[in-house]
Amino acid sequence: VAATGLDRVTSPLASAEIIAVGSELLGTVRIDTNSLFITGRLAALGIQVKGKAVVGDDRTRLRAFFIAALERSDLVVLTGGLGPTADDVTREVVADALDLALVEDAAITARIEDRFARRGLRMPDVNRRQAMVPAGAVALPNPNGTAPGLLITDEGRGKVVVLLPGPPRELQPMFGLLCDHGVIAQRAGAERLHTVSLFTTQRSESHVEEIAQPLYGPWAEEDPPIETTILASPGQIELHLTLRSRDSAAAQRRLESARTVLANALGDAVFSTDGRPLHRVVADMLRERAMTIAAAESCTGGLLMTRLTDLPGSSAYVAGGVVAYSNVLKTALLGVDARLIDAHGAVSEPVAAAMVDGLRARTSADVNVSITGIAGPAGGTPGKPVGTVVIGALVQGKPLSLRTHLFPGDREMVRFQATQTALDVVRRLLF
Amino acid sequence: VAATGLDRVTSPLASAEIIAVGSELLGTVRIDTNSLFITGRLAALGIQVKGKAVVGDDRTRLRAFFIAALERSDLVVLTGGLGPTADDVTREVVADALDLALVEDAAITARIEDRFARRGLRMPDVNRRQAMVPAGAVALPNPNGTAPGLLITDEGRGKVVVLLPGPPRELQPMFGLLCDHGVIAQRAGAERLHTVSLFTTQRSESHVEEIAQPLYGPWAEEDPPIETTILASPGQIELHLTLRSRDSAAAQRRLESARTVLANALGDAVFSTDGRPLHRVVADMLRERAMTIAAAESCTGGLLMTRLTDLPGSSAYVAGGVVAYSNVLKTALLGVDARLIDAHGAVSEPVAAAMVDGLRARTSADVNVSITGIAGPAGGTPGKPVGTVVIGALVQGKPLSLRTHLFPGDREMVRFQATQTALDVVRRLLF
DSSP, rough: TSSSSSSTSSSSSSSEEEEEEEEEGSSSSSOOOOHHHHHHHHHHEEEEEEEEEEOOOHHHHHHHHHHHHHHHOOOOEEEESSSSSSOOHHHHHHHHHOOOOOEEEEEHHHHHHHHHHTTOOOOOOGGGGGGEETTOOEEEEETTSSSOOEEEEEEETEEEEEEEEESSHHHHHHHEEEETHHHHHHOSOOEEEEEEEEEOOOSSSSHHHHHHHHHHHHHGGHHHHHHHEEEEETTTEEEEEEESOOOOOHHHHHHHHHHHHHHHGGGGEESSSSSSHHHHHHHHHHTTTTEEEEEEETTTOOOOOOOTTSSSGGGGGGEEEEOOHHHHHHHHHHHHOHHHHHHHHHSSSSHHHHHHHHHHHOOOOEEEEEEEEESSSSSSOSSSTTTTEEEEEEESSOOOOOEEEEESSSSSHHHHHHHHHHHHHHHHHOO | TSSSSOOOOOOOOEEEEEEEEEEGGGGSSOOOOHHHHHHHHHHHHOOEEEEEEEEOSSHHHHHHHHHHHHOOOOOEEEOOOSSSTTTTHHHHHHHHHHHHOOEEEEEHHHHHHHHHHTTTTOOOOGGGGEEEEEEEOOOOOOOSSSSSEEEEEETTTTTTEEEEOOHHHHHHHHHHHHHTHHHHHHHOOOOOOOEEEEEEOOOOHHHHHHHHHHHHHHHSSSSEEEHHHHETTTTTEEEEEEOOOOOOOOHHHEEEEEEEHHHHHHHHGGEEEOOOOHHHHHHHHHHHHOOOOEESOOOOOTTHHHHHSSSTTTGGGEEEEEEEOOOHHHHHHOOOOHHHHHHHHHHHHHHHHHHHHHHHHHOOOOOEEEEEEEESSSOOSSSOTEEEEEEEEEESOOOEEEEEOOOOOHHHHHHHHHHHHHHHHHHHOOO
């Protein structure tokens, strides 16, 4: 902690506010997501984000938001508005609000000139604005862009102000350093936020709540309390447990034991206790077993294979498959007998079974999955309403799994739940 | 405009701020998106959102945010914190900040009791909190939940405060009514925001800027000015033109003529002048021509077909296709000669050509597309770095299109750009 220039200040940073600057963030298209990353890094250090705001490139309003945030909170992080043009006002507004002069930092000018020179260009004069820093501010080098970040410590009040460029690939490594070894790490309190999670599928939120609430309810009364949040989305219910404590080892032990209690109660509905999404869990199981997977998709149109191949290295376990969207292709690509489709309809257990059989014959993959259903909004009938999806799964050495599901929601929700359920069927068969 | 109780106030609402209330919106998982909907509705009425904020269930901070917002802006919209429990503080904080007493509205109590009664339940006593409203506030009925919205007009200052429940399916119809016929519609100025857009692909942001800026630059100096925003993402550059005006017909004419000028200058890089995404544009072209499409995907793993089948009614034009992720499946499902793969590598123009040929032979679709590439992060070589993608396209009656691309960015960006480029190749061939 030596040589930080902060020796006089001892109170830890407890509260923070985040201000995203940029008129483009006040429209109907873009949304500030940097604050999620910043919040996560601060939470791990026990620093709570108490408020966040978005302001346009508007000096008066930004000044008002900034002064109010600094009044209320120990740490204020501003993102965006550090570019070279006249509507990039963050540097000037912060300097003015803190009554600091803006001075050119020759080292920053040199770095920016060098960045341009490496591409054989002369630095445009306008970029000199990016080297103007409030007196006493520390420049945070930006390996991925021209705008340096700035760190200002208000020693009298023990407050910290951080200015970061808006692009996530510039902001994230810069803020990460401050939280790993930099001033924010040094000024964080001894209390840390600890967290564990459990992800489940194939159960409703109320069903999970019914089992889990009697268990986690009393933990909220303990000292320090374990707080539990349930996040429900179609096809996935997540339980997040958090605990603030100065004793990391004890906190971790308590959370892990709490997680075990919940995992035992929820049984095999739990697919992940380490934050991995379901397609990643299945991918890891396949990789460990040196097995390959193939899919024959109709209503999901390739979404299952897209999810499985989202992950780097997926060629180790994804063979590929077929999108048999039309009935003609169910026959041409998978050898499904057209008379079977005529007799039972494309969304039926016999057709799903024939799809997965035809797929296995063609791919020789260890795991073969078929999905056929009605994603909507059109195509439903009283007997087979929108949301009806038949899933077949063949895992080497096990009997065929074949089941008809009815998923609620719109087209996107039905398609996602169909892939989620197919993945969960494979997970259970591989277990 | 009679009987609104607003006769004394004549200045139109010009500026707005939005405050989302709820500690769950200050974590790392959930994000406020209600503000995008609210911003869109207000923008259409010429009311500009000048700032937005997220605050936890924290009376002191909410009070500070609210008072500052009301000071600066004509309209303040608060979302969330209207539930029945003790941590739902919005009603109380707003009443207190405006120095209004909270009084029980018997009509609201009756509505909530009725809502419970219809499900055969007695209203829990805690729900009575939801009937406590600041004196003089107008209740906004909520057909989809128990929490009514509240409308408060500060006649002295001509300001309007709206409180809305957080769930989008409750908030949206309630706020929609206010903007269609309610107080916000009545109090909006005669000036409206008009907007048009152009989407392009296969050009860099700087290339689009170079062509477009000399044209739109002078429009910003006209009265009223046309403002142009460029939104760049991998595979898509968007130009958004907006104009504030009291004369809707004239504004629309000016914007449409501006759009035509830009569209002519940018030529066939423009794929959409009506907000449709590229996969929708291609889908509509296929539908109009009664043609079908099939795809043979390797590195994109089904993403192209997933995008095409995202749209309702896609069975009219999507036949399906093959995800030939492994080389074995390129041979087994598409008949690609294994010696061809050995000789040229899976990511090569001869293999892409063989994939699209094999696909056409099996699908009889009118349009056949193949994609083979290296999405990364591993698998690159000096000769074929990560981002190398070969795209083949065969459209009935036209020669084979075959080209090797190099896309920048990470795995997700490479995969998206590959599908975007494949769609654009098809668009140009169908044109």
